[in-house]
Amino acid sequence: MSRPQSKNSGAPRRVATRMAQDASVHLPRRLLPALAAAGALALLAGCSSPASTTSPSASKPATSAPSATTAPAADLACPEPGSASAAVKVTGSGTGEPKVTFPTPTSVTSTQRTTVSIGSGTAVKQGDSVSLAYAMYDGRTGKKLDSRGWTKTTRVVFPVDATQVLPGFAESVVCAKEGDRVVSVIPSAKAFGEAGSQQLPVKGGDSIVFVADVVGISPTKATGVAKDLPSGFPSVTLASDGKPTVKIPATAAPKKLEIADRKVGTGATVKQGDTVTVQYQGVLWRNGQVFDQSWGKSPTSFATTQVVPGFGKALVGQKVGSQVVAIIPPDEGYGKTGSQDGTIKGTDTMVFVIDVLATATGTGS
Numbered sequence: 001m002s003r004p005q006s007k008n009s010g011a012p013r014r015v016a017t018r019m020a021q022d023a024s025v026h027l028p029r030r031l032l033p034a035l036a037a038a039g040a041l042a043l044l045a046g047c048s049s050p051a052s053t054t055s056p057s058a059s060k061p062a063t064s065a066p067s068a069t070t071a072p073a074a075d076l077a078c079p080e081p082g083s084a085s086a087a088v089k090v091t092g093s094g095t096g097e098p099k100v101t102f103p104t105p106t107s108v109t110s111t112q113r114t115t116v117s118i119g120s121g122t123a124v125k126q127g128d129s130v131s132l133a134y135a136m137y138d139g140r141t142g143k144k145l146d147s148r149g150w151t152k153t154t155r156v157v158f159p160v161d162a163t164q165v166l167p168g169f170a171e172s173v174v175c176a177k178e179g180d181r182v183v184s185v186i187p188s189a190k191a192f193g194e195a196g197s198q199q200l201p202v203k204g205g206d207s208i209v210f211v212a213d214v215v216g217i218s219p220t221k222a223t224g225v226a227k228d229l230p231s232g233f234p235s236v237t238l239a240s241d242g243k244p245t246v247k248i249p250a251t252a253a254p255k256k257l258e259i260a261d262r263k264v265g266t267g268a269t270v271k272q273g274d275t276v277t278v279q280y281q282g283v284l285w286r287n288g289q290v291f292d293q294s295w296g297k298s299p300t301s302f303a304t305t306q307v308v309p310g311f312g313k314a315l316v317g318q319k320v321g322s323q324v325v326a327i328i329p330p331d332e333g334y335g336k337t338g339s340q341d342g343t344i345k346g347t348d349t350m351v352f353v354i355d356v357l358a359t360a361t362g363t364g365s
Contacts, residue, residue: 076126076162078175082112084139084185088209090116097135097150098181100211106139107207111171112185119179122217124160126174129218129277129299131155131358138200139185139207145200149213153268153361157218157277159298166191169210176214184210220299221279222323222355224265233325234283234351236262243295244353246283253285253349258327259314262353265321270304270359272316277301277358285327285349299357308333311352318356326352 084106092098124130133149134156149156162170168186176182186208188194196204221242229236232254235247270276278300281293294300304312310332314324328350330336336346344350 076160076167076171076174077111079111079113079171079184081114082108082185084108084207085112085114085183088114088183088185088211090181090183090211095133095150095213097133097147098211100135100137100144100183100209102137102139102142102209104140104142106185106209108139108185108187109189110187111168111190113172113176114183115176115180116183117179117181119177119181119214121178121214124173124176124178124214124217126160126170127298128160129220129357130158130160130173131215131218132158132173132212133215134210134212136211137209138202139209140203141206145202145208149215149360155215155358155360157299157301157358157360161298164298168208172210172212173214178214178216180214182212182214184212186210218277218299218358219321220357222263222265222321222357224261224263224319224321224323226263227261229260229262229325230258233258233260233327236325236353242279242355244281246281246288246290246351246353248283248285248288248351253329254327255329257310257313257329257332260325261318261322262325263321263323263355265319265356267320267356268359270315270318270320270356271361272312273303273305274359274361275301275303276315276356276360278315279355279357281353283351283353284344285351286345291343291350299355301358310350311354314352314354315356320356320359322356324354324356326354328352 087106088100088102090098090100132155135147136145137143138145148154158173159165160170160174168184168190171190172182172184172186188205188207191208192202192204192206194204196202196206202208232249232251234249237245239245279294280300281295282291283289284291304315308328310326310328313332314326318324330346330348333348333350334344334346338344338346338348
């Protein structure tokens with residue numbers, strides 16, 4: 001998992017944990033857990049300490065269970081129901097957190113999934129980002145490990161990507177439809193493995209029971225109304241998939257933080273401390289080089305308080321659906337020391353193009 005980082009650490013705060021890198025772009029795969037502090041994705045990604053990168057995160061992620069690997073993910077299978085998933089009883093009406101009971105110990109060798117409430121929306125595909133609520137239990141003990149997203153303002157945006165979250169969690173929602181409530185029993189090998197998780201805690205070898213409401217498939221780019229950027233800003237052109245190309249003007253970089261909307265959304269307003277899901281691209285003013293981005297991976301989530309100051313300020317007050325361009329001078333970014341890996345110098349001004357896709361209040365229970 002990843003996300004924008006602190007002034008003194010180039011390490012991304014991404015939650016997921018495996019991060020693809022390319023020679024010119026340090027892509028934060030742990031940006032999700034930039035979420036680690038935000039919590040949910042860090043747990044589902046089973047994240048470990050991230051490699052050093054230049055994503056805009058504010059702090060290093062907490063260590064938990066084994067993270068996904070950097071190898072390309074195999075196609076996700078749509079799990080079949082089984083006796084273990086059928087034995088999980090889920091009661092409760094409406095969209096609030098249900099009561100969940102099952103025999104203990106419960107253990108499986110492959111993921112089983114039963115749909116307990118059938119929705120009528122679009123089927124979830126590998127690579128989608130979905131908005132959901134979930135509760136997670138230890139199959140051996142029956143203990144609730146985590147529960148989040150059961151109100152509209154606390155939904156978890158979840159990448160259906162086994163390079164971003166542990167495979168069993170991605171399998172739990174792939175092929176499900178918007179509106180479904182699903183129950184999965186996930187084997188240890190596709191969850192926290194033989195190492196388990198001290199953070200939750202889960203012992204090595206434990207299967208996981210996962211109950212989720214698939215609320216909807218989230219957009220992957222800003223959908224707001226286009227707006228001209230102010231004079232002196234870089235130009236931003238968009239590919240059909242929303243990926244930006246930034247052209248830096250032949251002028252000196254501004255000395256103070258500059259923020260402007262390129263698209264104006266109509267969704268919920270981002271507040272200080274919210275966990276926000278975004279697509280973003282970071283470019284250096286001095287050479288126009290892309291140093292970090294989520295494009296080509298999955299949208300990423302992090303709290304506004306867990307990123308460098310200028311990045312957080314660019315988000316607070318924005319509406320979901322907006323695209324914002326932020327020009328961030330050193331004192332609002334990585335400071336005089338620059339990033340740990342040297343990609344961002346202490347004198348560098350950064351330009352971020354940020355698509356605001358979702359926001360959630362707090363981090364859940």
